[in-house]
Amino acid sequence: MVADIAYLQEQQQSISRMQALFESQRAAFRKAPMPSADDRIRHLKALKQAILKHQQTLITAISEDFGRRSADETRLAEIMPSLEGIHYACKHVKRWMKPSRRKVGLAFQPAKAEVVYQPVGVVGIIVPWNYPLFLAIGPLVTALSAGNRAMIKMSESSPRTAAVLEQLLSEIFPEEQVSVVTGEADVGVAFSKLPFDHLLFTGATSIGRHVMRAAADNLTPVTLELGGKSPAIISADVPLNDAAERIAFGKGVNAGQTCVAPDYILCPRNRVEEFTQALFRQFAQMYPSLRDNADFTQIINPRQYQRLQGYLSDAAEKGARILPVNPANEELGDTRIIAPTLLLDVSDDMKVMQDEIFGPLLPILPYDSLDAALDYIAERPRPLALYYFGYDKAEQRRLMEQTHAGGMCINDALLHVAQDDMPFGGIGASGMGHYHGHEGFLTMSKAKGVYIKQRYNGAKPIYPPYGGALLKLVYKLFLR
Template sequence: MVADIAYLQQQDEAISALNDTFAHQRAAFRVAPVPDAAERVRQLRQLKTALIAQQQKLIDAINQDFGRRSSDETRLAELLPSVEGINYTIKHLNAWVKPSRRSVGLAFQPATARVIYQPLGVVGIIVPWNYPLYLAMGPLTAALAAGNRAMIKMSESTPATAAAMADLLATVFPREQVAVVCGETDIAVAFARLPFDHLLFTGGTGIGRHVMRAAAENLTPVTLELGGKSPAIIAADVPVADAAERIAFGKGLNAGQTCVAPDYVLCPRARVDELVEALRQRFSTMYPTLAENPDYTQIINPHHLQRLKGYLADAIDKGATAHAINPAEEDIGGSRVLPPTLLLDVTDDMLVMQDEIFGPLLPIVPYDNLEQALAYIAERPTPLALYYFGYDRAEQQRIMTQTQAGGMCINDTLLHVAQDDLPFGGKGPSGMGRYHGREGFLTFSQAKGVYIKQRFNGARPIYPPYGGKLLQLIYRLFIR
């Protein structure tokens, strides 16, 4: 009982501190609502300097949270795109902040029109556990570029990373500019209920619904970066070894704990055995051992390990065949290591074909012709990513134009996310809204349309009393 009371008091204090931080940021924004481009660039440069200086501390923290997280994966998939995103934003920010000139209809001359891009105010960013550095830095870069203040809620599943991020950002920004919020579910719920000027959430579709519902109480606009089941299509004539190598990379990175990882593979029926062998070879080359291999990341925690094992058991019980790829035949029981596992003979009633996998399980679904494969994808919720492997240019164009997905790679996986000049975001169950690069700047800006008229008033003929000949002439000229 005493422990429960102490916990509740701590929660109350944390929520009070959360509200206080929000109030400080809102007050600071009212005092200085539009930092100029030079100030924004200065902030971004300071952020980049701190990231580079503290990279080892961040790598160690992420490794601690995962139990074992490849340091190279952290550098390649988190630090590198974070730094590159900041560099890209600094390079283009002066062009983005300039007002854009717009045309004025002949009936409303003489006048001019422009769009000016203003900060929204205080932005909330909810970060998932799978890429806790990059999925904090990417939205923060866009929010700062647009001139906002930001509060970042880190995942309770990555407490060491949350503490390291809080320390890093406190060395760069005062609390009224950028603040990191740590805490359990109650804090996350309170965070989502704050009346932010924009809220960006990255995470699962189910939690995304709760976040959107909470934001709706304040009419807070949201960007939801969710997930879903991202398919990879193998063409009938592509060299299977080429496709297998790139799919293995996309599924093996972070042990498949990636929102845009290939979730299942659509393969020509006659080539399934060939694909299985090619994937086995590529995974074995990339990860010749698993138990102590520093290149192979563990599952984040026991809960998610049991979830994945549950998917696997459910699939096998319902008739699937599992091919675990453990080249050294090591005993990995008792650890949070889960080997890459190919699943054949899967059916729609299996959990692994219903939920986003978020782990190193890879179902292979045979198809008889491309129309069947495209129909399979179209009948399901829009994926966050879609991957096509084939070198025929006409077929590539067909896949690009006839499928729906948040983003796409031709003959690769994952790397579209790291292209700063491409928007990133999903549709429906895989998300809403876009960010990265200019799209991120626009997401966190108020695009204010301005109509400008000087001394001469050309609109006087449309004022009451109506019925004059000039007004009738206007009708004949413009209503046709």
């Protein structure tokens, strides 16, 4: 009872602090509503130097949050893309900020028109646990590039990373510019209810619905990066080793705990067994051992581990063939390690085919024609990513034009997310809105149209009292 009271008091203190931070950021924004390009670039460069300075501390903290997280995966999937995003923004932010000249119709001359890109104000960023650095820094870079203030709510499942990031950011930004909020679910709910000028959430679709409802009360625009079941399609003639090695990489990174990881494979029926063998070999080559292999990441916590084990049990009970890739035949029961596992003979009534997997389990489904494969995808909620493996360019174009997904790779997996010059975002159940690069700048800016007229007023012929030769001429010229 005493512990419960202490917990509630701690959460309420966090909420009170969070509300005070929001008010201080809003007040600070009113005093400086349009930071210069030089200021924005200076802030971004300071962020870059802080990440480099704390690189090893971040790697250690993330690994501790997971129990074991590959240091190379943290460098490749979190630190590198964060730094590259900063480089890209610094290079382009001056051009993004320039007002865009627009045409003025003949009837409204002499005048000019332009679109001015203003910061929206205070941006809220809700960060998941699976990539706690990149999915905090990426949106923060977008917010700072657009000239905004930012509050970052870190996941309660990555407390060590949150503590390091809070320390890192406090060294270079005052709290009224960038601040980190921590706390359990109650704090997260309160965070989503703040009247932000923009709110970006990355996480589960089910939670995204709650975030959007909370934001609606304040008419806060949202960017939702959700997830879903991202398919990978194997063509009838692609070399299977080519597809297998790239899918194994895309699924193996972070032990499949990636929102754009391949969630299931659609493979021509007559190639399923051969492809399964190729994929098995690739996983075994990448991860020859699991238990003490620093390259293979643990499942984040016991709850997620039990969820994935439940998927496996459910699939086995309903007739699936379960093929774990455990080359050293190690005992993994007392760890939170789950071997890369291929599932055959799966059906839609299995949980593994109903929910986003978010782990190293990979169902392989047969298809009899490409039309049937596309129908299968189209009948389901639109995914965050879609992958196609095949070298026929006409078929590639067909897939690009006839499928819907947040993003797409052809003959690769995951790497579209790391392209700074492309937008990243979902569609339908996988999310809404975009960030990264220029699209991110636009998302977190207000594109304000401005019509500019100087001394001469060319509109006088349309002022009352109506009538006269000039107005008749106007009608003759423009009512046609």
